[in-house]
Amino acid sequence: MAGNWKMNQNHLEAIGLVQKLAFSLDQDVFEKVEVAVLPPYTDLRSVQTLVDGDKLSIAYGGQDVSAHDSGAYTGEISGAFLRKLGCSYVAVGHSERRQYHAESDELVNAKVKAALRHELTPILCIGEGLDVRKAGEHVSHTLAQLDGGLKGLSAEQAAAVVVAYEPVWAIGTGEVATPEDAQEMASAIRARLAELYSSDVAGTVRVLYGGSVKAANVGPIMDQPDVDGALVGGASLDADEFAAICRFDRSS
Numbered sequence: 030m031a032g033n034w035k036m037n038q039n040h041l042e043a044i045g046l047v048q049k050l051a052f053s054l055d056q057d058v059f060e061k062v063e064v065a066v067l068p069p070y071t072d073l074r075s076v077q078t079l080v081d082g083d084k085l086s087i088a089y090g091g092q093d094v095s096a097h098d099s100g101a102y103t104g105e106i107s108g109a110f111l112r113k114l115g116c117s118y119v120a121v122g123h124s125e126r127r128q129y130h131a132e133s134d135e136l137v138n139a140k141v142k143a144a145l146r147h148e149l150t151p152i153l154c155i156g157e158g159l160d161v162r163k164a165g166e167h168v169s170h171t172l173a174q175l176d177g178g179l180k181g182l183s184a185e186q187a188a189a190v191v192v193a194y195e196p197v198w199a200i201g202t203g204e205v206a207t208p209e210d211a212q213e214m215a216s217a218i219r220a221r222l223a224e225l226y227s228s229d230v231a232g233t234v235r236v237l238y239g240g241s242v243k244a245a246n247v248g249p250i251m252d253q254p255d256v257d258g259a260l261v262g263g264a265s266l267d268a269d270e271f272a273a274i275c276r277f278d279r280s281s
């Protein structure tokens with residue numbers, strides 16, 4: 030379960046949120062569920078200090094990474110820097126990056142490779158907008174983004190990627206895709222991975238669903254056989270709510 034804080038919480042607020050989250054979750058949850066947060070870059074040092082100091086079982090990572098490793102790229106953050114701060118994950122190709130920063134599949138692919146170079150697990154975000162969904166082209170559109178993001182990766186590298194299916198029309202809108210919508214795409218993603226690589230890779234890759242996930246709707250989403258977890262935006266800013274999502278009940 031990954032919480033993408035987006036551009037919320039300064040480094041002081043981050044400490045409170047992670048402390049409260051850790052306090053709200055019992056050890057048995059951490060034994061079953063990998064919990065991660067993706068704070069803004071400026072919070073990462075605070076989160077690292079807290080996680081290391083209190084030996085918390087919470088992973089963390091960035092919301093983006095540069096395709097470059099170092100040099101004259103003003104404003105960019107290297108995967109090497111994220112790794113040095115103890116990050117395990119980095120979101121790549123989030124729809125907000127694609128939409129507001131015109132990130133292409135080529136750039137997303139370069140960022141996936143940069144993440145892997147620095148031993149970060151990329152969370153490759155893919156998903157269609159409302160117009161594409163209405164045209165019934167959501168599966169082909171999303172799989173084309175998957176192909177683009179994974180281009181040139183070996184089977185071993187692809188197996189290390191986490192894929193997050195996030196229908197853009199369900200992000201921050203309160204409009205959650207049905208569990209069947211999530212399953213349809215998660216299963217199509219695995220089928221494509223089997224086609225591109227092998228059934229082993231298809232079975233190994235973790236597929237997340239993202240888009241207005243809350244404690245009240247996570248159970249039926251997690252019931253879906255091909256959904257392994259969720260990428261949670263707004264609801265991850267409330268420690269109690271995100272903790273309840275992490276404690277999801279498959280039979281709810």
Ligand SMILES: O=C[C@H](O)COP(=O)(O)O
Binds near residue numbers: 195241260261
């Ligand atoms: O990365 C997270 C997604 O954009 C979902 O955001 P949301 O849970 O606020 O809809």
